[in-house]
Amino acid sequence: MTKEGLQSDTTRDRVLSTSAGLFCQHGYAGVSMRKIAESCDMKAGSLYYHFSSKDQILTEVLNMGIEKVHAAVAAALRESSVDVSASDRFRHAIAGHLHALLEYSSFTSANVRIFRQVPPSVQHSTLEVRRRYEALWDGFLGDLKSQGQLRNDVDIRSFRLMLIGALNATLEWFDPELGDITELANRYADMLANGIFAERCT
Amino acid sequence: MTKEGLQSDTTRDRVLSTSAGLFCQHGYAGVSMRKIAESCDMKAGSLYYHFSSKDQILTEVLNMGIEKVHAAVAAALRESSVDVSASDRFRHAIAGHLHALLEYSSFTSANVRIFRQVPPSVQHSTLEVRRRYEALWDGFLGDLKSQGQLRNDVDIRSFRLMLIGALNATLEWFDPELGDITELANRYADMLANGIFAERCT
DNA sequence: ATACCTGCCTAACGTTTGTTAGAAATGATG
DNA sequence: CATCATTTCTAACAAACGTTAGGCAGGTAT
Numbered sequence: 001m002t003k004e005g006l007q008s009d010t011t012r013d014r015v016l017s018t019s020a021g022l023f024c025q026h027g028y029a030g031v032s033m034r035k036i037a038e039s040c041d042m043k044a045g046s047l048y049y050h051f052s053s054k055d056q057i058l059t060e061v062l063n064m065g066i067e068k069v070h071a072a073v074a075a076a077l078r079e080s081s082v083d084v085s086a087s088d089r090f091r092h093a094i095a096g097h098l099h100a101l102l103e104y105s106s107f108t109s110a111n112v113r114i115f116r117q118v119p120p121s122v123q124h125s126t127l128e129v130r131r132r133y134e135a136l137w138d139g140f141l142g143d144l145k146s147q148g149q150l151r152n153d154v155d156i157r158s159f160r161l162m163l164i165g166a167l168n169a170t171l172e173w174f175d176p177e178l179g180d181i182t183e184l185a186n187r188y189a190d191m192l193a194n195g196i197f198a199e200r201c202t
Numbered sequence: 203m204t205k206e207g208l209q210s211d212t213t214r215d216r217v218l219s220t221s222a223g224l225f226c227q228h229g230y231a232g233v234s235m236r237k238i239a240e241s242c243d244m245k246a247g248s249l250y251y252h253f254s255s256k257d258q259i260l261t262e263v264l265n266m267g268i269e270k271v272h273a274a275v276a277a278a279l280r281e282s283s284v285d286v287s288a289s290d291r292f293r294h295a296i297a298g299h300l301h302a303l304l305e306y307s308s309f310t311s312a313n314v315r316i317f318r319q320v321p322p323s324v325q326h327s328t329l330e331v332r333r334r335y336e337a338l339w340d341g342f343l344g345d346l347k348s349q350g351q352l353r354n355d356v357d358i359r360s361f362r363l364m365l366i367g368a369l370n371a372t373l374e375w376f377d378p379e380l381g382d383i384t385e386l387a388n389r390y391a392d393m394l395a396n397g398i399f400a401e402r403c404t
Numbered sequence: 405a406t407a408c409c410t411g412c413c414t415a416a417c418g419t420t421t422g423t424t425a426g427a428a429a430t431g432a433t434g
Numbered sequence: 435c436a437t438c439a440t441t442t443c444t445a446a447c448a449a450a451c452g453t454t455a456g457g458c459a460g461g462t463a464t
Contacts, residue, residue, distance in 0.1 A: 011411085027319040030231030033452060045454080046412045054452065087403045113318065116374070117229040154398045158389050161375055162368045169367020172318070187360055195397030196356045201289050213441085235422060247424080248442045256422065406464080413458075420451065428443065434436085 012050045020061045020106035028118050062126045065111030070133045072100035086149040095185035097167050102176045109171045214252045222263045222308035230320050264328045267313030272335045274302035288351040297387035304378045311373040
């Protein structure tokens with residue numbers, strides 16, 4: 001036997017990538033197996049050689065979205081663990097999220113946009129990956145707080161929800177072709193770390 | 203003639219409210235006229251007495267979502283225009299957004315979740331309402347800035363996008379039955395105005 | 405040459421889609 | 435009682451839906 005399933009793998013990936021784009025543009029029910037196939041220059045029936053159902057394609061697309069972002073943030077935190085200031089680590093983590101989010105936007109925005117409208121069984125099969133990502137941020141923010149880098153009265157869960165919500169919303173308006181993602185990350189990190197008011201108040 | 207179209211109006215509203223809930227839960231293509239009708243104890247054909255098409259229902263739902271939020275924020279700003287501190291006005295505006303967002307969540311989350319996946323013609327017919335709401339915030343934030351209440355180096359458009367993104371994301375996790383919206387608004391306003399770091403840094 | 409596996413195809417299934425036309429029911433007005 | 439407008443219903447249309455079964459072309463192994 002030669003290189004096992006090589007042709008198959010690239011086709012599989014093409015289907016997943018195409019499906020991600022279609023899902024995030026038209027929603028779960030708005031994309032048919034026939035449209036996926038057509039965008040891949042195939043016929044609908046052929047998809048069932050690589051996937052057992054529409055839901056399986058969807059599940060893989062959703063999971064890949066979070067995993068890309070998780071990997072990027074984990075890498076950013078790993079590379080700057082020592083001798084880097086808290087605000088720099090914060091900035092790097094945000095940059096990691098935004099880079100992965102906006103560069104694999106087919107997968108990530110499929111996740112952000114349609115998670116709530118997919119069948120509950122599919123939702124359930126992506127929950128673990130979601131929680132792992134939330135835990136990554138909670139761990140990092142918890143470290144910052146125990147080092148005294150954060151105000152004592154900020155709730156980590158609240159901030160994490162606000163942060164990820166704000167970052168994910170960039171999918172709706174930011175175009176990586178037109179703007180610099182690193183600069184965007186710096187702006188966001190600055191506003192979130194220091195606030196926007198000229199003077200701090202109660 | 204008696205009170206013109208009274209029965210008709212309440213039925214219309216019931217259809218719109220029901221449709222909003224279904225749209226935000228299952229997406230645009232995931233909701234059929236038959237399902238809308240069934241949820242209203244009607245038959246599909248009867249819907250066409252009140253609406254000319256599925257797209258018309260959708261358009262009205264989307265517009266109502268933004269208009270509710272716009273009205274709430276505009277009212278909050280109007281009621282606190284004088285003799286109120288900048289941070290209080292900021293907090294009230296955020297509270298207005300969150301209250302409307304989370305209390306009319308069928309309409310607002312239909313808007314937030316499925317705007318990008320509806321037919322372009324429908325998107326287009328809601329753009330004006332969207333822009334009016336963005337202009338409301340830009341005006342308020344511009345006032346704050348020209349009064350010297352905001353840091354000079356924060357970009358208003360960037361912050362407005364971050365702010366609305368962060369606020370809208372609460373739809374995905376906050377339950378008004380379990381938590382206090384006003385308290386949520388205070389927490390968010392504090393984090394956004396003052397930042398989360400213990401000491402401000404570059 | 406034979407057999408086999410991979411990858412894609414065609415054709416069909418039963419169901420559901422948005423929408424329309426025309427018939428019934430309802431209740432008020434003359 | 436007859437008339438009228440309002441509101442809902444039924445029945446049907448062509449099109450599209452997810453999925454399956456079986457066939458066909460290509461290269462690989464025996």
